[in-house]
Amino acid sequence: MMENLPGNFPFVAAVLLMGVALYILIFRRNLIKIVMGIAILSSSVNLFLVTLGYRAGGVAPIYTEAPEGPMVLPVVQALTLTNIVIAVATSALILSLVIRIYRHTGTLDSEKSRRMKG
Amino acid sequence: MATLIEHSSILIIAIPLLAAFLTPLIGMASKKARNVLVMASLAFVALLVFALARDVILNGIHVYTLGAASPGLTTPGGGVAPVRIILEVDAISIFMGITVALVSLVAAIYSLSAMKGETGQNRFYTLLLLMVGGIFGMVFTGDLFNLFVFLEITSISGAALIAFRTRSADSQEGGFKYIVVSAVASLMVLFAIGLLYAQYNSLNIGALAAAMQYTMLDKIALVILISAFAMKLGGVPMHMWLSDTYSVAPVSITVLLITASQASMYALTRTCFTLYGVTLDSAAVGWIIIAIGILSMFIGVTMAVRQTDITRLIAYNCVCESGFMLVGLGVGLAVLANPEALAAYGITAISGAIFHMINHALFEGLLFLAAGAIFYRIGTRDLNQMGGLGHTMKFTAILFLLGALASSGIPPFNGFASKILIYQSVYQFNPILTIIGILVSIITLAVFMKAFFAAFTGASLPQYKGTKEAPKTMIAAMTILAVIIIFFGLFPGLILDGIVRPAADALVDQSPYINAIMGAIP
Amino acid sequence: MTSIIESGYEFWNPIIWLIAFAVVMVIVYFFRRQGQEKYKKGEAQAQIFLCGEEVPEAEQRQVRGGNAYWGFFETLKEYYGGIIRPHTGIVNDYVIWFIAVMAVSAVVLFIVELAK
């Protein structure tokens, strides 16, 4: 376990990022910070996926001027790219909703701006 | 025709998406042409779904490989893992497809008059078609990552549609809550997919199921997947977003949101039964799902009783009805490893739960549409301000009552047919669950009697003297649902043997699903 | 017959239920025919009678939705007090519940694994 630690640093970082994101989502009442929490959660998942795709000594699967060496199957990279696109759309939508909530209620606090409960 | 059926599984997903991108272009030229396009595309999709359903029930699993030289070529080179995007439609997928097709058509018909006079209708129909395409994608895909993508498409377009009425602060809040909850849930789903891919180097559900070892990482992935899908379908204690969003969305969208939740339930069953299947520690996972189900039933219905907002009341009732399905599926899952119990009552419990899915979408849809018709005419959802509406809105009242009776499980409507299946089979597993279920059903009736009497009966109030009956298109949409409800109620055996039993059989046996992808390799 | 469900104990046939329902309705109609024939619409006997008091306006005599089942809620006051407290409506709490369910399920699976 310990001797592999340098190689596993990205996984540790991904888990730490996820912890940070969940901490923000749970304890931060500011709506903009909630959006940031989701973005960080998304980044942590992206980091996790990209790390999965790393193969020591592999080269990127681009044949244009390719160096010698085994090529990696870029499935996780494709997943990451898709997730980035989706995260952009999600953040844009949430931010526009946050702006509208602010217009209506005049606050960015998730407790004060809430109108429905029970 | 044979070619059309061969390609129908992708056409069912692609035609709504194509129509969605055409809608803004055509809508600039003519509103009428746009409405015709929306209706025609959804009707054509519904026809394709029925044609495909017949084919799937008769000829078995339908596989479609995107971009390959032929649709059935799932594993290029023979024997290696599938790499292309594969759609796989078996009996349970097509069952969900039928539900979505019926409900989306009704929702679109209802929107025609409900959205009249609102601004940004082009965007509304674009998002609606995107959402329909997304839900179809969720239930037809044979690939975990595509499941995630379609889940996100559904939730993003759904959130934009919930917040469609920009002038209402509640709608904005509902949309915000929906998208936050969905984003967290689907990102966790992606994390779980990453865990699975890391071990088995595949994203295809069939290939993963064939290689499944049920290691520690698989368990973590299973827990994440179950919690995330349970959150998306509104299982207690993760149901609180559901009442906030269902009650504020335009009602035609709420009806689609119900099917989106059903699609999440489909994903949950697909995960438990097909992806993990026999490797699963079925009793423990089954009891987790049963626990969520029982909590949903009880807390959902008791919260529904005290609501005074009519759509919020129905939304809590949705939570309660999902509980019934979860209990049925959980009992089926708990006895999955035990062939005798499975044959004796497990398969019946699963059939009841699956039958309840389509019934749930139909009668809750009817209730929401009727509540939406009231809102359209009198401009409030508060039961404390309603009264005596039955004098002027006779059809709406009758249709609401019909939906309420079906939801409470009163014979001879369809809700009774599916609930009795769940009661009888679950009783053999654990009688206490059935007793709770019957109690919950009784309170459900009380819930709807409160709503019905507060809204429709009593002397006609002076402020609603001039209220007119709901527009004809709305009545037509509700009547379609009501006719299907009565038909399902009067001929439950037909539906059960026709589409529900094959779906239940497809769930409990994962090998045909795997073999359709991996070929003859066991 | 297409309308039969075989489910362990019983069968369910809506057609038979409808026939029974129709028979009962006929009997009910028969008994109803035996009643008073003097009832006429539009006379004083069709009016609301409230012990001779003046009948309030429609606005006042409507039983509102919020007033229904008062006794039910009064009896279950403690249950409802406990059940409403978690329904805060704050989006952060929704995430907490999600993580809680995830954690509890993971613990359950882990304990089951240990018990084996």
Place this chain on the structure above:
Amino acid sequence: MSKIVRTVANQLILFVLILGLYVIMHGHVTPGGGFQGGAIIASGTIMLIVAFGSGEIKKWLRERHLSVVESSGALLFSLLAFAGIGTVFFFNFLIGSRVFGGTPPTGPNPGDVWTGGVIPLMNLAVGLKVMAGLSGVVLALALFSSGEETDE
């Protein structure tokens, strides 16, 4: 913003557009593609909005037009996918034809743009959609936060 910033932005937007188009059109032989190129062009829009202010940009960049471009990009993509349905949906039917039909040699090669079949065309479609979509989103948010309502 100051005159210097505006002038520089005015000159720089040309290069941003060229880079974006380059990334879009070489998506099938080098890293990049429709989304990345579209995002680069949209970043150019952001630069203009920052330099000139959203009110100024709104005068000549209408949301309506952006939404037309966005829809046509998506439409082009789905039509290309539909066109393959003679064999299978998403089938690359342009391989071996006159349009982008070249077959690259196996193994490392200098990279020929005239290959890939429908993939460069799809990249173009995605690029159009992302460019218009992201620019529209940024513009709408900028207008939104500066207090102006958009027409939709």
